Amino acid sequence: MKPAPFSYERAASLEEAVAALAVAGDEDVRVIAGGQSLGPMLNLRMVRPTRLVDIHRIEALRAIDVLADGGVRIGACVTHAMLEDLPSGDRFPPGLAEVLRHVAGGIAYRAIRCRGTIGGSLAHADPAADWPSTLAALGATIELAGPSGRRSVPAGAFCLGLFETAIEPGEIVSAVVLPGSGIRRWGHRKHCRKAGEFAHAMAVCIERDGERLEVWLGSTGGAPVAIALDRAALAAIGGSEAQQRAGVREYIAAALPDAISPGDAYARHLHAQVAAEAVNDTLANRT
Ligand SMILES: Cc1cc2nc3c(=O)[nH]c(=O)nc-3n(C[C@H](O)[C@H](O)[C@H](O)COP(=O)(O)OP(=O)(O)OC[C@H]3O[C@@H](n4cnc5c(N)ncnc54)[C@H](O)[C@@H]3O)c2cc1C
Secondary structure, eight states: OOOOOOEEEEEEEHHHHHHHSSTTTTTOOEESSSSSTHHHHHTTTSSSSEEEOOTTGGGGGEEEEEOOOOOOOTTTOOBBHHTTTOOOSSOOOOOOOHHHHHHEEEEEEHHHHHBBBHHHHHHHHHHHHHHHHHHHHHTOOEEEETTEEEEEEEEEGGGEEETTOOHHHHHHEEEEEOSSSSOOOOEEEESSSSSSSSOEEEEEEEEESSSSEEEEESSSSOOOOEEEEEEHHHHHHHHHHHHHHHHHHHHHHSOOOOTSTTTOOOHHHHHHHHHHHHHHHHTOOOO
16 A cells, blocks of 8 residues: 655754644644654555655754763664664763663664664654663653743653653654663563564663662553662562562562553563563673
């Protein structure tokens, strides 16, 4: 199948793109970035925009900058491949470049990673996408530009559900900002039937200060979900490595919200197992 007819324009700047989104009448105007999700949706006629605004070549959206406070700002049109290929992170906060490289390198196939963008992935909000849970775990902030100016939303509050986000009409994701504090230990696991496919379960665990681990679960069918383990919870688990692994698994299974795959014992087992493995990798510092 081929897309329904639409007109196409390439924006030269973010301001131009925001202005182009200011729709008149019945017009359905959409942004296109890498086209890796929008392309198939157009071809299947699941969406029928009348106009597409291409933001993929806006230079300012393709930049990765280290900020004065040590944080890192990643433009919305930075591709997964650019993050996979990050040079050894001399200026990045400790651990951050490693997490970004690892997660980006596990998304789909290289051809898709060369086109697909971090902003497109967030805006599309497929529950099985890798960036929503990863960026929430990393404590990122999502920058939006729209007709009323710019605003920021914490990544943990950005995805609201299945293909649903905090983006308001006329807004564009302009960047992702990551905090400057270093990462002590981390773990990332996902379960796919076949390498390169969307995952059935995924989890990212980040430890910054030795007091608390936060594990964010993706592929939940809705927004990413957080489970925290503080020092007291970990001390209560204790014991040998084998006991600790089993204890973490039990803790996560008990903390798994009822809303995740209700009535599907296999899926719930998978989510708990994958999350426990991400936590255990973090604790063992094996990543
Ligand atoms: C076969 C296949 C396998 C995949 N596997 C994975 C996987 O394992 N993990 C994973 O995370 N992803 C996966 N993806 C998704 C892919 O990685 C892209 O991230 C995703 O398609 C969206 O990025 P894009 O830049 O291509 O967005 P587009 O397809 O261009 O746009 C997607 C949607 O977001 C909107 N949009 C795009 N950019 C912006 C912006 N800056 N601001 C506001 N709205 C915007 C568009 O209007 C559209 O509605 C897979 C895709 C395919 C085709």
